[in-house]
Amino acid sequence: MVDLSVRIGDLTLQNPVTPASGAFSWEYNDVIDLNRLGGLVAKTICREPRLGNPTPRMAETEAGIIQSIGLPGKGIQYFLDHIVPEYAKFKPPLIVSASSEDIDEFALLASELDVPDVDVLEANISCPTRNTTGGNFAMHEEHTRKVVAALRAATKKPLWVKLSPNAGDIVSVALAAEEGGADCLVIANTFLSLKIRTDNFRPALGNKFGGLVSPALKPIVLRMVYQVAKQVKIPIIGIGGVTKAEDVVEYMLAGASAVGIGYAGFRNPTALVSIIDDLERWCDERGIEKVSDLIGAVRDDDMEMDTLAAASIGV
Amino acid sequence: MWPEPCQKYSNSALRIDDQDTYPQRLVGEFVGLVVSNDWANAEYKHMVVRVHPKALEAYAGQMFHLLCPSPDGAEVWMRRPMSVYRVDRDAGCVEFLYKTEGRGTRGMAMLKAGDEFNIAGPLGKGFSLKPEWKNIVVLGRGVGLATLAPLAQLARNSGVRVTAILSARSPEVLMSKDYFESLGASVVTVFDSDGSSAVENVETILEGLIADSAADAFFTCGSARLLKLTQRLGKARGVPGQVAMEQIMVCGFGACYVCVRTFEVGGVKVLKRVCRDGPVFNMQEAVGW
Ligand SMILES: Cc1cc2nc3c(=O)[nH]c(=O)nc-3n(C[C@H](O)[C@H](O)[C@H](O)COP(=O)(O)OP(=O)(O)OC[C@H]3O[C@@H](n4cnc5c(N)ncnc54)[C@H](O)[C@@H]3O)c2cc1C
Ligand SMILES: Cc1cc2nc3c(=O)[nH]c(=O)nc-3n(C[C@H](O)[C@H](O)[C@H](O)COP(=O)(O)O)c2cc1C
Ligand code: FES
Numbered sequence: 277m278v279d280l281s282v283r284i285g286d287l288t289l290q291n292p293v294t295p296a297s298g299a300f301s302w303e304y305n306d307v308i309d310l311n312r313l314g315g316l317v318a319k320t321i322c323r324e325p326r327l328g329n330p331t332p333r334m335a336e337t338e339a340g341i342i343q344s345i346g347l348p349g350k351g352i353q354y355f356l357d358h359i360v361p362e363y364a365k366f367k368p369p370l371i372v373s374a375s376s377e378d379i380d381e382f383a384l385l386a387s388e389l390d391v392p393d394v395d396v397l398e399a400n401i402s403c404p405t406r407n408t409t410g411g412n413f414a415m416h417e418e419h420t421r422k423v424v425a426a427l428r429a430a431t432k433k434p435l436w437v438k439l440s441p442n443a444g445d446i447v448s449v450a451l452a453a454e455e456g457g458a459d460c461l462v463i464a465n466t467f468l469s470l471k472i473r474t475d476n477f478r479p480a481l482g483n484k485f486g487g488l489v490s491p492a493l494k495p496i497v498l499r500m501v502y503q504v505a506k507q508v509k510i511p512i513i514g515i516g517g518v519t520k521a522e523d524v525v526e527y528m529l530a531g532a533s534a535v536g537i538g539y540a541g542f543r544n545p546t547a548l549v550s551i552i553d554d555l556e557r558w559c560d561e562r563g564i565e566k567v568s569d570l571i572g573a574v575r576d577d578d579m580e581m582d583t584l585a586a587a588s589i590g591v
Numbered sequence: 592m593w594p595e596p597c598q599k600y601s602n603s604a605l606r607i608d609d610q611d612t613y614p615q616r617l618v619g620e621f622v623g624l625v626v627s628n629d630w631a632n633a634e635y636k637h638m639v640v641r642v643h644p645k646a647l648e649a650y651a652g653q654m655f656h657l658l659c660p661s662p663d664g665a666e667v668w669m670r671r672p673m674s675v676y677r678v679d680r681d682a683g684c685v686e687f688l689y690k691t692e693g694r695g696t697r698g699m700a701m702l703k704a705g706d707e708f709n710i711a712g713p714l715g716k717g718f719s720l721k722p723e724w725k726n727i728v729v730l731g732r733g734v735g736l737a738t739l740a741p742l743a744q745l746a747r748n749s750g751v752r753v754t755a756i757l758s759a760r761s762p763e764v765l766m767s768k769d770y771f772e773s774l775g776a777s778v779v780t781v782f783d784s785d786g787s788s789a790v791e792n793v794e795t796i797l798e799g800l801i802a803d804s805a806a807d808a809f810f811t812c813g814s815a816r817l818l819k820l821t822q823r824l825g826k827a828r829g830v831p832g833q834v835a836m837e838q839i840m841v842c843g844f845g846a847c848y849v850c851v852r853t854f855e856v857g858g859v860k861v862l863k864r865v866c867r868d869g870p871v872f873n874m875q876e877a878v879g880w
Contacts, residue, residue, distance in 0.1 A: 301846035303867065306618040307711070308603070319846070327862055333849040334669070334841050336694075341668050343841065345848050348862065490668070542669060542841050543658065545711050546603035546620045553603075 278559035279566045280552070282314070282533050284511045285434050285459045287369060287395065289314035292524060292534035292567060293552050296515050297373035297398060297438070298345065299538030302362040307545045310366045312552060314534060318355075318363060320373040320400045323385045325351040330482030335471050340490020340539075342469045344483040347375060347403060352388050360393050369395035371436065375403055379423050383430040390431045397433045399424065399458075402440035402465035414440035414465075417452040424456025436513070438462040441497060450504040462513045462536065463501050467493060489539050491517035498530050505531020505572060519547070521554035528570040604709060605643040607683070618844075620711045621646050625702045626684060632764050636700050637676070638687045640708055646685055649675045651741035652717025652835055652871040655685065656843040658709035659695040660702065671695040672840050672866070674738035675713065685710075688737035688766065714843050715870050718742050718833055720749055724807040727751055728800055729776070730793070730821060732758040735813015736767045738835045738870075742810055743774040754805055756781065756796060758788045758814065790820050797821070801828050808832055809874060822874055832874030838865040853878045 280291035294315040295304075301319060302310065310316060328348030335342055349355065363370045372394045376382035382399070389397055401413035401423055413419040414437075424437055437453045439446060441464040450461055466487025471480040479485075494517030501514045514527035515536035527535050540547040559567055604620040605611060611619075623642035631637045649655070656670040677686040691700045702708060720727070727746060731739040736757060746753045753776035759765040761784040771778050779796060781788040797820070800806040809821040809832035818834055825832045841849040845867030854863050854876040863869065 299842070299847060301844065303845040306844060307616050307620065309613055309615075319848075328848060328851070331851060332839050333851070334839055336668050338665055341841070343847075343849065348848050348851070542847070544602070544604070544620060544709075545618070545842075545844065550603050 278556055278564055279568075280556060280559075282568050282571070284436075284513070284533055287434055289534055290368065291552050291555070292528065292532075293548055293555065294371070294513070294534060294536050295541060295548060296536035296538035297371075297400065299541060302359075302366070304541070304545070305366070308549050311368065312549050313368050314552075315368050315371050315396075316363050316366060317371045317398065317536065318359065318373060319349070320347050320375045320403065321349050321352065321355045321359075321385075322347055322375055323352050323381055323388075325349065325354075332480065332482055333486075335480035335486070337469075337471055337488070339492050340488055342471055342481060342486035342488050343466070344481045344486035346483060352385060356388070356391065360391070364393045371396040371398050373398040373400045373438070375400040379426050382423060383426045386427045386430040386433075386435075390433055394433060396436055397427070397431050398436040398438055398462060399427050400438045400465070402438050402442075412440060412442075414438070414449055414453075415443050417445075417448045420449050421452040421456045424453050424458050428457030434459045436460040436462050438465055438515075440465050441493075441500060441516070442468050446500050447503050447507050450508055454508045454510055458510060460511045460513060460533075461504060461508065462515060463504060463532075464497050464516060491519050491539065493517045494523060494526075498526060501527060501532050502530040502574070518551070519543075521551050521558045524551060524555050525558065525570060528567070529572070529574040531572045531574075533568070533571050605645060607641060607643055609643060611643070611645055618712060618714060619643065619645050620709065623685075623708050623710055625704055625706045625708050626682075627704055628700070628702050631688060631766055634764070635688060635690050635766060638689065638699070638702070639679075639682075639684050640686070640710065641682070641684050642710070644683060646710070646712065647678055647680050647683065649678055649685060649713035650717050651675070651745040652738065652833075653713040653715050654866075654870060655687075655710040655712035656714060656840070657687075657695075657699065658711075659698040662694055662698040662701060667695050667698055669695075669841055670711065670843065671699070672714075672837075672843065672870075674741075674835070674870075676737045676740055677744070678741070688740070690734050711843060715866055716868065718745065718810060718835075718871050720745065720751060721808070721831075725751060726754070726800075726805040727808045727810060728754045728756065728797065728806045729771075730756045730758070730809065730811045730814075730817045732788075732814040732817060734837075735811065735835070738812040739810060740767055740770055743771050743776050746776075747774050752805070753777070754779065754800055756793065758782075758793070758817065760784060790816055793817070794820060794824065797824055801830065806830055810834075811874070812836075815879060818874070818877060818879075822877070825874060833871050834874045834877050835870045836865050836872060836877065837870070840866050842866070
């Protein structure tokens, strides 16, 4: 039987399948056994209570949904007192996503989250829907380097950093996060989008802009993971459009050590466990002993070229 | 490198005769079989789906989250919430009464007897009856009737008398009158077409019921006007109530915070999730429908 475990720095995940932040909560235990997941990822929390964005918060488009939630929550104290204990009932490590628009406040939040039941701090520096002018550090290398360095100094927990696919040059931003002291890169958050209703000429979402979520984005995010993996030494978690076991394999071949899943769990509440079962069988059928052998195993160094076609383009 | 294709996807959704390998779960993803899917009138259809016995634990006011097939060449991305209209334990079926509205419900309308249908649930907090309530008043309009119908069944099982005030545009599009009557409810119908659905008239009917001690609690769904009226009257006359709310949903489990609405609790405005904190709420806390 295949060994599904993967290592992210010093942390071992029992398998590479984790939920994506904001698309998951302990309440999913109503329908799946949370102890089977690679990790438990809490919704992004902010220090102060927030109501989030006006409704509607989701609209369907031809190519997926756009959503704009605006990071609602009851603040850090409520989170520590009431939500962390809910997750602590389960075995997989707890990855806590956190966000702020202000570096000092972010660092304070990071230190407040340095408690025993929290295993990882995932810095969401890429939420496209909270405020398109601030808080989205991952749009720029310099901002990324600064905020990651401040968080690194504020916590001893493993520090994962979630990047934005909206950045012009994600490789530079990824390198900046690595230099700042990130232990792992989470690629990526959602794509900033807009839908306008033709019946009343108004934006479809209460917050106007939203993040596009769709399996159609998988090839784009996969390309980003591939490019970043070639440049950084720290592990990567690929998030975007995973709906089946081969998608996990594809992200791992591109260089990811694990994946995060949002959309597929909305569509089929039991999707995450099905994907874990399928991944195990996929590996067993092929005699793969360790799923971690797939990481970065893409065969891109011996691309065969049709000599006639090559000649026709002058190679 | 490896033989292709050899992937057989597993699906942890429960089919009708499957053994539940994870019986601790409260909520299931089910693959049911459509038994019938017929028009109730020009806009509404009534669907009966045979499901795994676990799904039959649904009670009044709860919902299922339906994976609707596409009515066209593109995808229907998210599930659609639908109240349980009826649970038929003997036949092993759950039933839905739904309005064909947009792409999801139009895709649902295309399903035929024998087709598979993936439904997740039961989800949410439904209606509850306090032991001291002996006579309740149910006020519904449009889609709201689908949500309120199983309440009449619940009341009957608990020996509670029901007066159902059913509101509609005209007698032709009125639904569920026979169903409410078959459950022993006394039915009052009001229509836009003859003006009887006007708030003043419904208020007079409610005042009469309160005077006859036939209104220990109000239950409503589907109309902002009926909610306002029962809130106002309930407050003035000390009649408690419950309202079932709707909102666009994504997860259905309380995780995503897409389905929030504003409520007022102890003078403070708060957001609650329709899928998890509701869909049934204390009527006095609702701020608009
Ligand atoms: C708890 C709950 C129980 C419900 N029970 C029933 C029922 O028993 N029978 C019934 O006919 N309908 C019911 N609805 C409403 C039903 O979910 C929507 O009509 C359906 O989702 C519309 O999907 P569509 O693809 O056909 O339309 P869309 O094209 O998605 O939308 C058409 C219109 O419906 C609105 N809408 C979309 N999704 C929802 C939603 N989740 N809730 C409310 N409005 C929505 C849209 O804003 C739009 O105006 C219920 C909704 C909720 C939240
Ligand atoms: C409703 C919703 C809420 C989300 N909330 C958050 C969040 O709070 N923090 C975050 O980092 N990402 C959030 N995301 C983004 C997801 O974590 C993930 O990056 C994205 O959905 C892409 O993955 P998928 O294709 O598997 O859905 C949210 C996505 C959705 C759909
Ligand atoms: S639909 Fe996700 S929280 Fe209600």
